[in-house]
Amino acid sequence: MNVLNDKKIRIIGPLVLFLGGTLFFRLDWYLELSTGIVVRSDLIGLTAGYICWNIARWVAIQLQKKYPGLANTRRRLLWMVLLMPLLVNFAWLIRQLAHIAFNNASYITQTLPNYTYSIGIQIFYHCIYFIIYEGSYILGAWRQAYNYNEQLKKNKLRHQLDTLKSQxxxxxxxxxxxxxxxxxxxxxxxxxxxxxxxxxxxxxxxxxxxxxxxxxxxxxxxxxxxxxxxxxxxxxxxxxxxxxxxxxxxxxxxxxxxxxxxxxxxxxxxxxxxxxxxxxxxxxxxxxxxxxxxxxxxxxxxxxxxxxxxxxxxxxxxxxxxxxxxxxxxxxxxxxxxxxxxxxxxxxx
Known part of the structure; x- marks a missing residue:
């Protein structure tokens, strides 16, 4: 996947993750909360998902530009791990602020178990973001390296044939x-x-x-x-x-x-x-x-x-x-x- 031509997945991807997250992590909302709160919560979650998707995408692209190629894969992954706490906490924070602004929450009040549960969900999402962009980059780099090696083999065979003909x-x-x-x-x-x-x-x-x-x-x-x-x-x-x-x-x-x-x-x-x-x-x-x-x-x-x-x-x-x-x-x-x-x-x- 070319990250410069990923418009379709940038539109569909966050929506698919939102629906999957709703099914596995937030299904109880629809049974316990009012319709107005659920609708506003869904809009907040979906909007935050689009924002976090594009931030993670930008981070992945910048790392790939700074540390290009298969040889730097470990370095890029290390940076992703180091940046993960910052990204997931930012994702958690914008959701909390959106709930204060649009969903009648007066201030951030979460117990430690609820906080770690929310952070765990964001870690899951961000791992998917990075898998999509880093995985496709690694696959493309591997394919390019493979094609290059195959071309070298063909050139070598052609060189051997030309040499044989000349001898x-x-x-x-x-x-x-x-x-x-x-x-x-x-x-x-x-x-x-x-x-x-x-x-x-x-x-x-x-x-x-x-x-x-x-x-x-x-x-x-x-x-x-x-x-x-x-x-x-x-x-x-x-x-x-x-x-x-x-x-x-x-x-x-x-x-x-x-x-x-x-x-x-x-x-x-x-x-x-x-x-x-x-x-x-x-x-x-x-x-x-x-x-x-x-x-x-x-x-x-x-x-x-x-x-x-x-x-x-x-x-x-x-x-x-x-x-x-x-x-x-x-x-x-x-x-x-x-x-x-x-x-x-x-x-x-």
């Missing part, structure tokens, strides 16, 4: 199959090894999108298989050097990170046996550095910059430090944070 590059597969075709004729044994590498690469590609993180060790195993496919195609025109501390192998990174960086280097640089593209993967403390020598192609290569942006987006989603990209001393350098392994992550909780 299973049809040109790469076409080139790999061409290389395999030549090997089958020239070197059957190497062709068999090449098939195993293709199988390993695509198996990893298909599984990787089910995980947010993978270990550096598994990612390096994959990139070695991936590099063998590139090596078969480019021969002496490409080199890969890995210098990673063994104790870092259990650290984690988003899957397919290394493949994106290697693919990026291959895409934008000249690859010749006399001018080999040299790709290095090294660790420095808690950082992974992937760099290659710069020998850009003279003709511009069409690029939507999905690779590097994809990596940066993954780190942002994981709420980690940003990656850094720079050129220095003829090198294109990408520096990535290595994330804690599972045992280290549990130790920090």
């Amino acid at each position: 299973i590059n049809p040109h790469f597969l076409f080139n790999s199959l061409n290389s395999l075709s030549m090997l089958i004729y020239e070197n059957p044994r190497q062709a068999e090894t090449f098939v195993d590498e293709i199988s390993s690469v695509y198996r990893y590609l298909l599984r990787a999108n089910d995980q947010e993180l993978t270990t550096l060790g598994l990612e390096l195993q994959f990139i070695k298989s991936y590099f063998q496919l590139l090596k078969t195609r480019y021969g002496a025109g490409i080199e890969l050097h890995i210098a990673v501390d063994e104790w870092q192998l259990e650290r984690r990174i988003p899957p397919l990170t290394l493949q994106l960086l290697v693919e990026n280097a291959v895409k934008h640089n000249i690859i010749l046996p006399k001018r080999p593209l040299i790709i290095e993967i090294i660790t420095k403390e808690s950082l992974l550095v992937v760099q290659n020598n710069l020998q850009r192609k003279k003709s511009a290569v069409p690029s939507n910059k999905v690779g590097l942006a994809n990596i940066a987006a993954k780190y942002r989603l994981l709420e980690q430090r940003d990656i850094t990209i720079h050129e220095a001393n003829g090198l294109f350098v990408v520096t990535l944070p290595l994330l804690a392994n599972q045992s280290e992550a549990k130790a920090t909780l």
Whole structure:
């Protein structure tokens, strides 16, 4: 329920509560009091009900504005409990003053049992007021949070699908199959090894999108298989050097990170046996550095910059430090944070 569009319930609600209260709390009035007193008492009770309903509504809305969202529910409820004595006593007082003004009561005279009985009724009414407005607010906030989480899941699935599509590059597969075709004729044994590498690469590609993180060790195993496919195609025109501390192998990174960086280097640089593209993967403390020598192609290569942006987006989603990209001393350098392994992550909780 939108509190800004609750005109109908503001009209009907107090009337329904008044009728219910009459049935359960004031039925004896109709048997013991005169018709004039009953009519005036009913008008006083109904008018006071409308006034108290709108005051409670205003309090609930102000608390929701000051302490919005599901996270502040406990704080809003605490304030409602603290304000309850003030509100119910105010409700009791305006009724007593109305009886003095319009129902021939000379002054307020109530015994303690009658006072506590009246206060109990007002507490019941005010609980209903707050349940209606706070309950509908909580339900709306929960629904909004649920829809937001569902949208995040859909976006994540869409992102995974887009990533998968970008990884299973049809040109790469076409080139790999061409290389395999030549090997089958020239070197059957190497062709068999090449098939195993293709199988390993695509198996990893298909599984990787089910995980947010993978270990550096598994990612390096994959990139070695991936590099063998590139090596078969480019021969002496490409080199890969890995210098990673063994104790870092259990650290984690988003899957397919290394493949994106290697693919990026291959895409934008000249690859010749006399001018080999040299790709290095090294660790420095808690950082992974992937760099290659710069020998850009003279003709511009069409690029939507999905690779590097994809990596940066993954780190942002994981709420980690940003990656850094720079050129220095003829090198294109990408520096990535290595994330804690599972045992280290549990130790920090």
